[in-house]
Amino acid sequence: MAHRLLVRRIWTVSVRDVRCPRAPSSALYSTSLCSSASPQPLLSPRRSLTRALPVTSRRQVSFNVQDQEDFTERVINSELPVVIDFHAQWCGPCKILGPRLEKAIGKQKGRVTMAKVDIDEHTDLAIEYGVSAVPTVIAMRGGDVIDQFVGIKDEDQLDSFVKKLIGQ
């Protein structure tokens, strides 16, 4: 894990409650010690970590973060400013905010991207970035956290959030 932290750019904390990176602890979800060799289970594992496929929309406004490394590469080291949407499958408001945010990003025609982080799949990232409630949205430029909000916002508010990030 340590080497992953090393390749990250130095980032500064500008928002309350965003913590220093620390060695990630383990994932929120508990799973099997050994891969179950028992006959095909009758029931599919509960709340299983079904990994959403990356969104393949026309302009690819957003992408799903795959792991820590992917996060470092495509978010922290991104040339473009990035809006990070920390969400959860069990979170109702996230389902409303996500598409709205995507729309706001889409309006900027490639000047900003959006990274989606499922907090149950990538608990360490969410814990590291101080996420307490979802949705939490963080704006990042050059690896620096420069803005963030928690909860639902309307389209206008999202537009200005995104515009502020790209410096308009």
Added chain:
Amino acid sequence: MPPIENDTGRAELKTRIQQLIDSNPVLVFSKSYCPFCVKVKDLFKELNVICNAVELDLMADGSNLQDMLMEMTGQKTVPNVFINKTHIGGCDKTLQAHRDGLLQQLLGGENETYDYDLIVIGGGSGGLACSKEAALLGKKVMVLDYVVPTPLGTTWGLGGTCVNVGCIPKKLMHQTAVLGTAMQDARKFGWEFSEAVKHNWETMKTAVNNYIGSLNWGYRVALRDKNVNYVNAYAEFIEPHKIKATNRRGKEVFHTAARFVLATGERPRYLGIPGDKEYCITSDDLFSLPHCPGKTLVIGASYVALECGGFLAGLGLDVTVMVRSILLRGFDQDMANRAGEHMEEHGVKFLRKFVPVKVEELEKGTPGRLKVTAKSTDSDEIFEGEFNTVLIAVGRDACTGKIGLDKAGVHVNAKNGKIPVNDEEQTNVPHIYAIGDILEGKWELTPVAIQAGKLLARRLYKGGTLKCDYVNVPTTVFTPLEYGCCGLSEEKALELYGQDNIEIYHSLFWPLEFTVPNRDNNKCYSKIICNKLDSERVVGFHYLGPNAGEVTQGYGAAMKCGITKEQLDNTVGIHPTCAEIFTTMEVTKSSGGDISQAGC
């Protein structure tokens, strides 16, 4: 050998003893036949500590050594115990030091440092409460939580049984059933809606599990915010102060701590018959079952069995409960049977005095079809039946068998896997404590585990003295007609005080909200048991009716304050409620008087 009179001899002897003391971490001057010496040596064996015994009776100059020991320690008798060069004393002193934890401290050595002040094994109700409290008091704390999947592969998040597969989903699904009844009542109150009312299992399951997901996350965040180091790995002892943590990828990491708290909880017991693990589910699977269970056989008469059978029937499913002997063992049997009768009247079938023999799969599916064979406990009768789902709820086993307790020297009751502790939740190994469901002879309830965990942390790290009070703990069984109780069952009160010394007041009642729909008249029942030798103090409280948890909680507080029958009578009721019945109880059970109720 004659006593040594000259100084050089004495000096030599003293040096010899001192060398022994200096070179042996644990040294016992002993006599091979002495029972007290054996006791002390056994203690060290139990603690997995190497103990060097010098058997004075087997040595030529044993009595000289003993005299010199007298001079050096002021103690003539054996055993004479030294730990890391410190003189402890005889058998009593050693046992006392063990109880006080001093022994452990000395054995650990002064400069022994551990990774953590406290490691808590199990992140359920008790473990989380204890670890958070300890961290709040400035200690360096780790908590490990790991869910071993069920035979069918079900697993879940942080928080333990209550949140994931216990209290929370259970109560929400019970509430689902309560709403079904309310809808039927609603028509009688004038609500008009389409005749066809359906229930969608999947919607309920998803909503319940979404809520649980948010709770899992909340626990995770709380641990971060309180600086508890959380690890999602399976823990087992490899030494008294050291554990091995294995994560889901099989990676092993070792951690040490000055103290440990065991809070590993329990898991459902299986039947040990053909087909049980392959085809049956338990409460660990039910709450996240992807499909509606359909026609269900519930095996067992534990509270989990009756609660699950109850809400499944409340959703409109065909439910049969197979009972070996009695309902709700350990609870007041009069109350248990009334709760059972109510279920029976509302369509739950009871198959009494039967035990399952095998379960076979007739057809796969969601749900599939299973064939259950059972045999009567008092005749040759065989039962065969077809069900979509078989839910086993015959009790739970403590998760204490695979956590290396032998390596740490912790005693476990071999019969039931439970851990005996003293009134401070301390096991026989002084630096290892245990809380929650794994305790021998204690309540298996979330608030009890939380209370015990919190108070334990405060006693360990804040000089607290308050101990967890396991007496007069209120609880509620969420059967369709809910049953709340606090204190003694009638059976237990009779046993403790004798028939002549208790007075039982009881009454049937008809909740106002049942009157308009005209249902369940004279089914709800209240009972208090009073100790005649102690101003008719209430020692048992029992309530069968709606909102039992809400009703029982308040009376639980009153009982904690020692309420008497007279004080109950002097309490003004809240009208119109169900709870007010306890302020107006006049008929004693011994009088045989009429207890049916009519009107205000």
